[in-house]
Amino acid sequence: MEKLGIEPVQLVMQIFNFLVMVFVLTKLLYKPILKKLDERKRKIEEGLAYTEKMKQEAEKTELKRTEVINRAMEEARKIVEEGKKSGRRVEEQIIEKAQKEAKTILEKGQKEVENEREEIEKKLRFQTVAIATTLVETLLGEMLKDKEQQAIINKKIQQLAKLSK
Secondary structure (H helix, E strand, C coil), X not given: CHHHCCCHHHHHHHHHHHHHHHHHHXXXXXXXXXXXXXXXXXXXXXXXXXXXXXXXXXXXXXXXXXHHHXXXXXXXXXXXXXXXXXXXXXXXXXXXXXXXXHHHHHHHHHHHHHHHHHHHHHHHHHHHHHHHHHHHHHHHHHHCCHHHHHHHHHHHHHHHHHHHC
């Protein structure tokens, strides 16, 4: 091997150095990064699951609203039938009353649906800001100095807060 210009001692030392570097990088760099990536993946999956749950709740709320509207319409029909039996004058009074009740029930149902939707949106915004803040803190914590981190984090939190309004 010496004829080829390869020194066995130097070759063994280079192999040893290479193995030491692989070991150090694996323990100190690759595993922590993989752990952070797994944690990030888990948080994203939790966020998606939460979003799906909110979507299902919105669908349930829509079904409830439809049910309330159907009940209101059924009540209105009954009142109309009773009004026809009592006479034209009584009929007009009952129809008017039924329409007001149906409108009130409908407005109430719509207000409830809107309130629940707004509450779900607020929760979703809060969760989104929390996930984004955690993500930014994690990524910046590994790349920047403390002062730079704090300045960037504060700027992004302000931007996210403006978006969530």
